[in-house]
Amino acid sequence: MSKIMDYYKELVGFLGLVMGENCEIALQDVSDEKHCIVAIANGHISGRKVGSPLTDLALKFIKSEVWKEKDYICNYTGKTRNNKILNSSTFFIKENGKLLGMFCVNIDNSKFIDLSQEILRLGFGGGIKSPSEALTGISTVQPSLNTTYTETENFFENPEDIVNSVFKEFYEEKKIPTDRLTQEEKMELIERLESTGVFNLKGSISHIADKLMVSEASVYRYRSKLQKMKQGMD
Structure with a gap:
């Protein structure tokens, strides 16, 4: 493994502790697409572990070579096998014009959305029929127009x-x-x-x-x- 990848591997555990249990950090080595995850923190979010394969969207990133044009893609939608919606971002790890891996951050906001909906129900009673419609897609960080990605990423175990x-x-x-x-x-x-x-x-x-x-x-x-x-x- 490249020294650069070793550096990012150390960051996985660190950021996993810093960001907390609602944030999954995953390091993917693209040289082995079938067993690409070499480090992961808070994998309970997507159900993945070390040795899990690339996602469908990560494969598309590689095939389309979008990584040649962008250094990262932020705040797109991820979906787990149990249909949990995540706020996902990917940083492309490159060296000498070659893609080595991807550093991925997947944030589970479901607890905060559920809490917000409950507050709305308490505050507005039956006046708001569908509070989720007002909340879905809200991010704590306003994404830049040139880094958003419209496709949904699906997380798989194999x-x-x-x-x-x-x-x-x-x-x-x-x-x-x-x-x-x-x-x-x-x-x-x-x-x-x-x-x-x-x-x-x-x-x-x-x-x-x-x-x-x-x-x-x-x-x-x-x-x-x-x-x-x-x-x-x-």
């Missing part, structure tokens, strides 16, 4: 969760049976999976093939066909 999430969303959206996918629908699923960057994770091909009920060779053919289609459109 790479298979990313694949399962994409499939679940696809089936719910299309309202189709899981065992009757047409070739066009399989291609659309492959395209969605490509956008997450999950194909960069070791073992993902095998899991995707099982979910599609095809061979791994078929998954490679779908990806190749999709890339040729995109090249034809350029």
Whole structure:
């Protein structure tokens, strides 16, 4: 591990204690995308631990190379497996024009939002039907317009969760049976999976093939066909 990464590793525990139990600090080493978290404080917030994989949004950061243009991205939305909403920020760790890792801060404001809602209920009685609508998205720090990110980051404990999430969303959206996918629908699923960057994770091909009920060779053919289609459109 780079000396720079060692430096940030020391910061994880320190900031975890300083910021308290409602703030998760995670250091991600991008050289091993399947087991990227090398240090984490207050991991109870997202349920992750050392050895957990990159998130779907972190994979997109790498694929889009947004880190070449920005040093950090602040105050975007994170979502845990139990649908807890977090205020998330990522600092890109770079050396000699290469991305080494990501230093991530995820703040759980749910306790404060719940408390604020209760205060509103006590103060206004039934006058405010939906106080959460007024509170959702409020941050203690006003984000800079050039550092906000509109996509939601989902936190997973393993790479298979990313694949399962994409499939679940696809089936719910299309309202189709899981065992009757047409070739066009399989291609659309492959395209969605490509956008997450999950194909960069070791073992993902095998899991995707099982979910599609095809061979791994078929998954490679779908990806190749999709890339040729995109090249034809350029």
